[in-house]
Amino acid sequence: MVQPIIQVDGISKRFGELTVLDNLSFDVRPGEKIALIGPSGSGKTTILRILMTLESISSGIIRVDGEPLFHMLRNDVLVPANERHLHKMRTKIGMVFQLFNLFPHKSVLDNVTLAPILTKGVARADAERNAMSLLEMVGMAEKAKAMPVQLSGGQKQRVAIARALALKPRIMLFDEVTSALDPELVEEVLNVMKKLARETDMTMLLVTHEMGFAHDFADRVLFFDRGRIVEEGPPKEIFNHPKQERTQGFLKKIIAAGHRV
Amino acid sequence: MIDWAGYLQLMLAGALLTVELTVVGAVVAFIMAMAAGLGRMSRFWAVRAIATSYIEFFRGTSIFVQLFWIYFVLPLLGVSISSFAAGVMALGLNVGAYGAEVVRGAFKSVGKEQHEAGIALNFTSWQRTRHIILPQAFVIMLPTFGNNAIELLKATSVVSLISLADLTFQAQVVRAQTGSTLVPFLGVLILYYAMALSISWAMRLLERRVTRGLDGVRT
Numbered sequence: 001m002v003q004p005i006i007q008v009d010g011i012s013k014r015f016g017e018l019t020v021l022d023n024l025s026f027d028v029r030p031g032e033k034i035a036l037i038g039p040s041g042s043g044k045t046t047i048l049r050i051l052m053t054l055e056s057i058s059s060g061i062i063r064v065d066g067e068p069l070f071h072m073l074r075n076d077v078l079v080p081a082n083e084r085h086l087h088k089m090r091t092k093i094g095m096v097f098q099l100f101n102l103f104p105h106k107s108v109l110d111n112v113t114l115a116p117i118l119t120k121g122v123a124r125a126d127a128e129r130n131a132m133s134l135l136e137m138v139g140m141a142e143k144a145k146a147m148p149v150q151l152s153g154g155q156k157q158r159v160a161i162a163r164a165l166a167l168k169p170r171i172m173l174f175d176e177v178t179s180a181l182d183p184e185l186v187e188e189v190l191n192v193m194k195k196l197a198r199e200t201d202m203t204m205l206l207v208t209h210e211m212g213f214a215h216d217f218a219d220r221v222l223f224f225d226r227g228r229i230v231e232e233g234p235p236k237e238i239f240n241h242p243k244q245e246r247t248q249g250f251l252k253k254i255i256a257a258g259h260r261v
Numbered sequence: 262m263i264d265w266a267g268y269l270q271l272m273l274a275g276a277l278l279t280v281e282l283t284v285v286g287a288v289v290a291f292i293m294a295m296a297a298g299l300g301r302m303s304r305f306w307a308v309r310a311i312a313t314s315y316i317e318f319f320r321g322t323s324i325f326v327q328l329f330w331i332y333f334v335l336p337l338l339g340v341s342i343s344s345f346a347a348g349v350m351a352l353g354l355n356v357g358a359y360g361a362e363v364v365r366g367a368f369k370s371v372g373k374e375q376h377e378a379g380i381a382l383n384f385t386s387w388q389r390t391r392h393i394i395l396p397q398a399f400v401i402m403l404p405t406f407g408n409n410a411i412e413l414l415k416a417t418s419v420v421s422l423i424s425l426a427d428l429t430f431q432a433q434v435v436r437a438q439t440g441s442t443l444v445p446f447l448g449v450l451i452l453y454y455a456m457a458l459s460i461s462w463a464m465r466l467l468e469r470r471v472t473r474g475l476d477g478v479r480t
Contacts, residue, residue, distance in 0.1 A: 052381050083386070090383040101378035105396045114392065115382035167382065 003066055005030040005171060005203050006051070011060030013046055013227075020046045022227035023060070030170075031201040035214035035235070038224030039250055044207045047224075048173045051205070052095045053086050064092055064171070091119075094169035098176040100156040102148040102163070108135065109144040112163045120167070127166070134162040138192045154185030158192055165196075172196075174206040178213075186210070193217065211254055215239050223247045265444070268435045272445065275431030276452045282348055282417040282427060283456070287410050289353025290360055294406075297357065298364025299390070312361070319358035324419055327351045332423045348420035356413045363405045367398035400471050407464035411457050428452055 004027035013021040021043045028034055036044040049055045051062070053069070061078070062069040071078040072085045081089075102111050112131035116122040122130075135141040138158040148156055157177055164172060174193065178186045190213050197204060197217055208214050214221060214235060221238040223231045223246075231244040242248045293315075300312030319327065328351035332344060342350070371394050379389035421430035428449060435445040 052377075054377050054380055087383060087385070090380070093381075095381040097374065097378065097381075099374060101374045103375070103378070103393055105400075115384065118388050118392065119383045119385075164381070 002029060004028055004063075005032075005065055006205075007063040008047070009061045009063070011050070011057045011062060013043070013050065013055065014058045020227055021050075021057075024228060025060075026222065026229060026232070028171075028203060028205065031203055033197050033204045033217055033219045034206065035218035035221045036205065036207045036224060037209075037211070037214060037221060037250075038230075042224035043227040044222075044224040045175055048095070048175050048205060048207055051171070052093060052173055053090060054095075064089055091167070092169055093171045093173065094164035094167055095173040095175065096157070096160050096164050096177050098179050100148075100153070100160045100180075102156055102160055104148050106148075107144070108140060108146050108148065108151070108159050111148065111159060112166050115163070116166050131162070131166055134165050135159070137195070138162045139188070152185060153181045154188045157181065157189045161189075161192055161196075169202070171203045171205070174204065174208070176207050176209065178208070178210060209254070211239065211251070223250070225250070263439050263441070268439060268445070269448070271435060272428065272431050272448050272452070275426055275428040276456070278426060279414070279417050279428040279452075280456065282345070282352060282420060282425075283410070283414045285349045286352035286356065286413050286417065289349055290356035290409065290413060291406075293353060293357025294360025294364050297361035298368065301361065301365050302368060315354075316358045316361050319355050324351055324355045324416055325422070327355055328419055328423060344420070344423050344425050347423060348417070348425055351419070352413055352416055355416070356409050359412075360406065360409050363402050363409070364398070367401040368394060370401055371397045396471075400468070403464060403468050403471065407461060410460050410464070414456055414460060415453065 006028035008024055008026050011021060011024050012019065024043070024047065036047070038044050046055060050057055051064075051069070057070055061071060067089065068078060068081070069089050070081050070086075072081045073079075103114070106114060109128065109131055112134060113122075113124065113127040116127045116130065117124060132141055132144065135144055138161055140155060140158050140162065143151065143155065143159075148159070151159065161177075177193075178189050181189065190210065193204075193206075193213075194217065196202065206214070206217065216235075218235050220232060221235050222229050223238060223242075223244070225246050231238065231242060231247045238247065239251065242251060297312040297315050300308050301316070303309050303312070328347065331342070331351050332347040335341065375393055375397065376389060379393045384393070417427055418429035420427050421433070424430070426434075432445040432449040435448075436442055439445070
């Protein structure tokens, strides 16, 4: 049995009175593609943000690659991680955001090369060569000199994917990466992600409302509701034979709203 | 017969000192504004306290009083500096205190998502500030910095009170020596205005350079 690359163990996340994640546990195997689905406010985006260390946890423990994410061992006792530990852990993880979050003052190429140059000390020439091949892969090589403001949403998101890949993370987190796109631009981004899933052994976690895509893309689907995983399994099972009433209700609503399954 | 050429030279020499005070004062003001503006957002309580005290003190007392303290009172405490240095310090510290709030406001106006992208790409906190937030915030600061620079230029005239021979001081000299009021004061008016115009023009040029690609971001 391979060691899971992500182990989420009994974590809770509270914002004041509000409990966003409620004693949540799940494992992810290396290379696994996971789709997180569920109604808004169910905590699926929060768990992604936590894995990227953009949010802290209130209790529980997360291990990435066997190492605690938010804790470190000091004299055999787990203590809260310092910035240096978080920095080390973040090298394993990359994230793509719903609103792209490109750096508007940097060209497409500079968006992709900035992090490798600054955080890994990669030489500019090497960083640019690697960036160009990534931009090639996402079909954006021709726009390398363009500024983000000149791009469409779909193009921005493809650049954002290349930017995250440039750091060669072992785990990629995709947070509703097509939700902010015009419908005709969704396809180009999903195609890039399909290619990624096919050609790399990267571990991928994806929060999405595109049920058809989740169905084709994922090895496993986690259905979230009210801060818990209500049901999980292979996409065929979850989408065709959901056991839980809440899963059935959610899928019915989604289909009624016109999403493909 | 009045030797206007000689008096004009005197006023131009004064104008040169005014330019020097403005440029060096602006450099001091910029450094203080950045340091105090960032200091106010520090995660360390003591740094925030020092930055806030500086800003409140130098905004809350007049530049006359600050200049007199630096030039006349500090020597009593054993610290004496040249009149030029005193002028530059008073101007820089005073305008820097206003500038610090501009810096803080500009940094706050860059969206949280830019910070988050920086964390996701594993930048250190300083790298995020330096490479992601500052370049975007700087564009927002520039127009107000232009205003502040012009304010600083006009405030330089207070140094005539500690006998620095700046433009205002020389105009008074010319007026006293020639008995003419119109000519020196018209000269002062034109020279200050020309300097202020060059600042506006330079700032616009700078703005155009740094806003490349940010047209969608500026609000």
